[in-house]
Amino acid sequence: MKHLRPALVAAAALCAAAAHAQVYVGGSVGTTEANLDCAGTLGCNNDGNGGKLFAGYSFGNGLALEGVYQNFGKATSTQSIGGTPTSVELGSTGVGFGLAIGGAASEDWSFIVRVGMARNKVSSRIAGATAGPSDGLQSTQPYSGVSIGYRLTRKASLDLAFDSSRVKISSGTYNVRAVGLGATLSF
Numbered sequence: 001m002k003h004l005r006p007a008l009v010a011a012a013a014l015c016a017a018a019a020h021a022q023v024y025v026g027g028s029v030g031t032t033e034a035n036l037d038c039a040g041t042l043g044c045n046n047d048g049n050g051g052k053l054f055a056g057y058s059f060g061n062g063l064a065l066e067g068v069y070q071n072f073g074k075a076t077s078t079q080s081i082g083g084t085p086t087s088v089e090l091g092s093t094g095v096g097f098g099l100a101i102g103g104a105a106s107e108d109w110s111f112i113v114r115v116g117m118a119r120n121k122v123s124s125r126i127a128g129a130t131a132g133p134s135d136g137l138q139s140t141q142p143y144s145g146v147s148i149g150y151r152l153t154r155k156a157s158l159d160l161a162f163d164s165s166r167v168k169i170s171s172g173t174y175n176v177r178a179v180g181l182g183a184t185l186s187f
Helices: 004-020
Strands: 022-034 043-045 047-058 063-081 084-104 109-126 138-151 156-169 172-186
Touching: 022 063, 022 156, 047 084, 047 172, 063 109, 063 156, 063 172, 084 138, 084 156, 109 156, 138 172
Parallel strands: none
Antiparallel strands: 022 047, 022 172, 043 063, 047 063, 063 084, 084 109, 109 138, 138 156, 156 172
């Protein structure tokens, strides 16, 4: 009987944790920024539009596992190639998994801190060419994020989110950031 007692305690703890666990999904859209070096270009715009989609499993104690798809938008520049002004476009997306740690700041407000690893991919396009030198480059990079949520109902919130990661291109690595408004639904 004394060997059965720890197993019963562990089973009860797992059942209690499962009772508080929940699945959630969400997304956001907003502005993005890439910190690409614009030196040597005729013009440069590192700002764009992007968003993210995520799904998670909360263990009920403020800790959750999440999967995320992020689109960090497109940066554009005009460069002189062979003496001709040419448009160059770099876009970045990523798919990742990580931990979300959160809690309630009050009855209506919550916060979440996210950390994880993402497989980020670059898409590049040069005017008049089918692909640029960095097109299709992939790299595994850390990502992080912070969000503040306002609870609309027990299962839905509006969120303000900030996310960042890095992307590798043929000439190095650059940081990408996104600020967006979104929503989270719990089941």
